[in-house]
Amino acid sequence: MTIQMKPEVEINTNYYKVLEIRNLTENTFVVTLPKSRFKFIAGQHISLSIEGDYQSREYSIYSAEEGQNLEILVKEVEGGYFSPKLKHLKKGDMVEVHGPFGKFGLDTKKQVTHKHVFIASGTGIAPFHSMVKSYPNLDYRLIHGVRHMEEAYEKNHYGEDRYFLCTSRDKDGDFNGRVTDYIKQAEFDKNTAFYLCGNSDMIFDAMEILKDKGFDRDSVNVEVYF
Known part of the structure; x- marks a missing residue:
């Protein structure tokens, strides 16, 4: 197993308003956020939390490095605590993003x-x-x-x-x-x-x-x- 070293990317904490929840299946969806100045390398992940909630989860970034928005792909976990809350977010709700993290990416x-x-x-x-x-x-x-x-x-x-x-x-x-x-x-x-x-x-x-x-x-x- 190899872990590829990538150029350093500054780790930031950003607060974003949800732009859209795009449903792909009954229990899988894409959370779309404005990208702002968020920089990452394809393959990295973020830590996401909801405003007012004490928990967070890590998700791989779904969108392109130079894409217009920042997106993650989420599958709702039956009986889970966090993913159902994400699914029921509305446009304008606030989330907190930490990252990016990880060295997984193209060789x-x-x-x-x-x-x-x-x-x-x-x-x-x-x-x-x-x-x-x-x-x-x-x-x-x-x-x-x-x-x-x-x-x-x-x-x-x-x-x-x-x-x-x-x-x-x-x-x-x-x-x-x-x-x-x-x-x-x-x-x-x-x-x-x-x-x-x-x-x-x-x-x-x-x-x-x-x-x-x-x-x-x-x-x-x-x-x-x-």
């Missing part, structure tokens, strides 16, 4: 010379959405593992033939099964840089599969969600 030394394969489960797609939007000329392939087809969050945002969907609970994706099942049978060029983001079980299993395929730790960058 800049391989940005032009290599193919980039993004492997995500669920909302782990968020940092890859940011990378793709930030670097439109990137040679990438995005492999996304979800349960149902409806969780192919804004798949039209990705280049034609670059987004590949694995669905474990229905047969409406490009592959029926877990994303790790697909990786086992897939073939990858030797000059490939891999990026994994999502739940820890998927990441550790995928790392072992890639190791068996001959890719060492220097070829794999990870961001573990839980």
Whole structure:
């Protein structure tokens, strides 16, 4: 596992009014905030809290480095404390943003010379959405593992033939099964840089599969969600 060193980005605390809550599915949504002077590197995350609330949560940034707004992708946790509160925010409500944090991002030394394969489960797609939007000329392939087809969050945002969907609970994706099942049978060029983001079980299993395929730790960058 490698962690790429990136240029230093100043960590700020900013207070923003919510611009929009954009629902993608019944329980997944995008929180849109004005970007102001907030600077970050695609792949980084923020810590978000709601005005008047004592708790905060970390979310990968969903929007482009030079995008007009700052966005995060959130899945409401059933019975959870924080995500339901986020979902019910209204335009004009205040939130507090700390960050950016983290060194997960594109391997800049391989940005032009290599193919980039993004492997995500669920909302782990968020940092890859940011990378793709930030670097439109990137040679990438995005492999996304979800349960149902409806969780192919804004798949039209990705280049034609670059987004590949694995669905474990229905047969409406490009592959029926877990994303790790697909990786086992897939073939990858030797000059490939891999990026994994999502739940820890998927990441550790995928790392072992890639190791068996001959890719060492220097070829794999990870961001573990839980």
